[in-house]
Amino acid sequence: MKPTIEQWIKEKNLINTGDRVLVAASGGPDSMALLHLLKGWEKAWGLQVMAAHVNHGLRTETAVEDERFVQRWCEEKDIPFFSTYVAVEKEMTEYGGSVQGQARRLRYNYLAELMQEQDIHVLATGHHADDQIETILMKQASGRAVLGDVAMRSIRRxxxxxxxxxxxxVTKEDILDYCKEHGISFQQDESNLSDKYTRNRFRHYMLPFLKEEDARVHEHFQQYADWLTEERDYIESQAEKEWASRIIKQNENSVTISTKGMETLPLPLQRRGIHLILKYICVNQxxxxxxxxxxQFLYLLHQNHSSATLDWPGNISVTQSYDTITFAVKNIDEGVKTIEPAVLSIPGQTLFAGAAFSAQYLQDETLLEGEGKEHVLVCRSDDLTFPLTIRPRLPGDKIQPLGMKGSKKVNRIFIEKKxxxxxxxxxxxxxxxxGNVLWVPLLKKSIWSSSDLQASDNVLIVMECTGFSEDENGV
Structure with a gap:
């Protein structure tokens, strides 16, 4: 086993001379064998080998025994040891998710923080060839391999x-043989015997069948994973070129693309571009x-509705609005915030959502330049009930448009104006x-707008809105 692993490390350039390597040590045979191997190469390769153990709080006495076992083993071998406790069940109560999913997230968060604190460049895990087969089968069975990695990568950022x-x-059998040959003791996790976990079901029922069919099945699966990964990386490089030309705007939390011309792309490039967008806006995972x-995305891209929204895992929203589609990370802590209403100062200037409203009284028949434009509204003061307020649209808001009979929903105006x-x-x-809607700036004036001024008119209110346009965001 040792020569096979050494060749694999060198072929994949996993560990280099002088690296500080942290081994995620659960106490099981896989991580203990890995610790033993790397410690054996420490002097020859100029390594600094360390170990970290995470107690997930899912087992009481046995979990504590696992931690103490790894700690004692590391002390005997002069390996720096670190450990922590994470409350998986508490996280599940607060945020949901699966036991294994939350355990993995908390474990890797701790390991990342530890590597930062200790200036460690490489994290090594004990995943082996049998784990790889299980992972490939699980992803294929659930459909999660469509865009994500089809398998575990031998090295990743x-x-x-x-x-x-x-x-x-190497296989699990190889590892157990190595532990027996070198007298390496290890702990057994009883949860690995339970069929309530998806991975265990694949391990107990699928893996024995495949190995019975071909003892080298793990090599075939790994070759398949390597080739597919290389081909996927190539397709994504082509997709990146095509999608980049269709990005209208982007920031750290969202990317908006134009759907025009997207339909002409080959289907593989339409699909692969999604993963590129997610890699950009999803910093953590x-x-x-x-x-x-x-x-869902392909349907959104090709259907003719004016707007629609998809909610995806990871707090991702995918929103279609006419000829654009926006991928965004939702802020679950702050939620969506609306701007507080502002009372219009007359005379004076009032700010709202980046727009400036200048208002004044007019007591003669002088016509202000721009009165007929969409950014200016003139009303007779006798027709209004004060104070006037600038606020966001409320559900059910309606306006009686100038020159029309009846009313129209403000939201319908937004839709018509795209x-x-x-x-x-x-x-x-x-x-x-x-509550009378007097004006939706730039879009629609109400019947309270004075389009024909007369010398006999009473005091007029002149409002001018500047500082934003239909092409800008954040209004």
Missing amino acids: FKNRLLVRPLLA IPELSVVHIN IPIEQRLNWPVVVDAV
Whole structure:
């Protein structure tokens, strides 16, 4: 086993001379064998080998025994040891998710913080060839391999550092034989025997059958994973070129693409571009999507509705608004915030959502330049109930448009004017004290707008709105 692993490490360039390597040590045979191997190469390779153990709080006495076992083993071998406790069940109560999913998230968060504190560049885990087969089968069965990694990578970026898997070239049987040959003791996790976990079911029923069919099945699966990964990386490089030309705007939390011309791309490039967008906006962890999510996006891309929104894993929203689609990370802590209403100062200037409203009284028949434009509203003061307020649209808001009979919903105006959904939230609406919608700036004036001024008119209110346009966000 040792020569196979050494060749694998060198072939994949997993560990280099002088690296500080942290081994995620559970106490099981896999991680203990890995610790033993790397410690044996420490002097020859100039390594600094360390170990970290995470107690997930799922087992009481046995979990404590595992931690103490690893600690004693490391002390005997002069290996720096670190450990922590994480409350998986508490996290599940507060945030949901699966036991194994939350355990993995908390474990890797701790390891990343530890590597930062100790200036460790490489994290090594004990995943082996049998784990790889199980992972590939699980992802294929659930549809999660459609866009995400089809298998575990032998090396990948991890929080600006590296995560490596030196044992992927050997099987569980190889590892147990190695432990027996070198007298390496280890702990047994009883949860590995339970069929309530998905991975265990694949391990107990699928893996024995495959190995019975071909003893080298692990090599075939790894070759399949390597080739598919290389081909996927190539397709994604082509997709990146095509999608980049269709990005309208982007920031750290969202990317908006134009759907025009997207339909002409080959279907593989339409699908692969999604993963590239998620890699950009998902800093911490890219959510795994299934075939269901990809088909949802393709439907959104090719259907003719004016707007629609998809909610994806990882707090990702995918929103279609006319000829654009926006991928965004939702802020679950702050939620969606609307701007507080502002009373219009007359005379004076009032700010709302980046727009400036200048208002004044006019007591003669002088016509202000621009009175007929969409950014200016003139009203007779006798027709209004004061004070006037600028606020976001409320559900059910209606306006009686100038020159029309009856009323129209303000939201319908947004739709007709093709205002993107994200802009509608805080688009200013001017109302009087009894709730009459006087004006939706730039879009629609009400019957209270004075289009024909007469010398006999009473005091007029002149409002001018500047500082934003239909093409801008954040209004």
